[in-house]
Amino acid sequence: IGAGGRVITCRAAIAWTTNAPLTIEKVEVDPPKAGEVRIKIISSGICDTNKHILEGKDKVPFPAIWGHEGAGTVESIGEGVTRDKVLMFPLPECRECSSCLHPKSNFCLKERLVSISLTFFHPIYGTSRFTCRGRKIYHLYGTSTFTEYTVVHEIAVGKIDDDAPMDTVCILSCEVPTGFGAVFNIAKVRMFTPGSTCVVFGLGGIGSAVVMACKASGASRIIGVDIKEEKFPRARTLGVTDCLNPQKLKKPVQEVVVEMTGKGADFAFEAIGLIDTMVATLESCHPSYGVGVIIGLAPTNSQLIFDPMLLLSGRTLKGGALGNYKTRSCIPKMVTDYLQKKINLDPLITHTLPFESINKAFELLQGGYCIKIHLSFILEK
Template sequence: MKFNTRYTEYNNYKKDLEDRAFCGYDTSFGRMISSGICGTDEHVLKGELVVNYPLIPGHEGAGIVESVGDGVCAVKPENGQCDACLYPKGNFCDKQDVLPCSGLMLDGTSRFSCRGRTIYHSFRTSTFTEYTVVPEIAVVKIDDAAPMDKVCLISCGVPTGYGAAVNSAKNSYLVTPGSTCVVFGLGGVGSAIVMGCKASGASRIIGVDINEEKFPRAKALGVTDCLNPNKLQKPVHEVVKEMTGVGVHFAFEAIGRVDTMDAAWNSCNDSYGVCLIVGLAPSDAQLCLEAAKIVSGKTLKGVCLGDYKTRDCIPQIVTDYLQNKINIDPLVTHQLPFNKLDEALELYHSGKVIRCVLLF
């Protein structure tokens, strides 16, 4: 299996990873405490995104900064340098190194090597490692009281999903009390979307997943109806339209597949429905929509990290969690030591987890 091959390769490098990571200009050298395994890591390991291999995966981490390079001045409020950071509603910072992912730091070098061979970073983070080097823009200081074995999820899954419902949708896209919603994919991100829809007072939240093991936890979080597309006699969007009569106000895609993006789009109300694409599709995939339908008034919106300006918002979400304004505990269904990464990945593939957190 591609995944295991890549992983074995990575593991061999990791075993030999000498303490070669170093901290340079504008970088922080950090000891990882915890890391989630996110659907995006799976995309990386399956070879679906443009990245350089071998790399150290993982981007949903919490840790302790042990040293900083020249030029790091604690925590600046925002990156403030690229167009997306300067624009009030933008958040897709140039420096995140996501689409495509060069695997290099801002100065064009990698800080990991093994036996003379370069090992690449992922998304300027790389959290499946005891120590990492990241640029200053990839770190935020959080409340000292935060439970480190859980708040790693607030680096990606929680803001990505929760924010898609409560934040991205600011202005006309906001999930409002009484809204009807459908969420495609009930993994870590989809579950956080469900929490956001519930918190916003949605009257109906339809959860769609091919793995029915996801249904009981999704219902506990607020899903009112569960659908397994593989067990339906007709396309899932037709069933959603029938269930709601007119299509949903909000459809979220949190899988990263074009067929489910299409289904989400077609589940929306033709006149005022909003389709929010949260899942990351394979790099070479094209989305093909019925063009004439767009004029009827519905909206297609992409959402990265819940549209949050993450360096401002992540510390606030951590504080909100500490103040019981948002509860991320139900998302952390499993925890395993980092040396059981194989087992954690098996659990991830089995679908028995929402998130399994690796502990260092």
């Protein structure tokens, strides 16, 4: 298929260091080895995790090609692999390890989402498929979607419907399953009587997906928390009933939430990735049966410290990656649901920019001027 065993030269956005713009460079992309897929990227989302890496909060190796929300088409394959239109996942599903085989787990033991090793370029093989200026370039999370072509191991690739709109479905690689699954699979909001009270810390892309899922689950009150009030109008259209800016409150936001709800929220979701908001999430929960869910990726080497008495009364603190969905098995079905209009992704994408404007995209994200940015690799053609 495609170029087969040839090295491809294409454009990629390379991060050489933190707190600096990415540079569009010519890179060489090696052909896939056994069990790998070389993919032509059509669209990629920018997750807030990438923003945290740029700011130096999450430590990763440099130089690297970032991006983990990608949709594309298979250009060439290694031995034993067949794929067509595909999504790439930051969390693989090998279908062999104890986590993949367990019915309640999705955290594949071959992941490179949390346990990033500075000595490994590419999962499985420990080498790189990217070269720029004679230097090997790191992959990130085993995906690297800020490039016109990438190489991904087949356990992190899912075939999707042939008629899937590739300019939209890239956000199903991370944002949508992470937000929806936090509500449906981790907190299990639907297990309770409709009319629950939920609080969502962070109204970016994932937080917005959480809001949509809470509303779909019948929550009667959804409190949105963010320091960027520019996000509030859109959050209200998605289902938020009350908006709080912690910087404008006279007391800690969790105390305000408790006062607003009587004793605390039924469910609280942390979609920012900061230790302070993780503690606030737990303290916002009802003391007897409140459920707090950590979604955001905390800064490297962080330690979560809170009073254990918060749990003794009955509160629950939970976590999960990609919404506890088994990626290859479950997420392609979400694409089908979108095509059948069972779920709506359109409100979650607020900006579409050409790939070459990737630094503009990061500026918008860091300034809080958008909810979710989608990069297109075809607009500039």
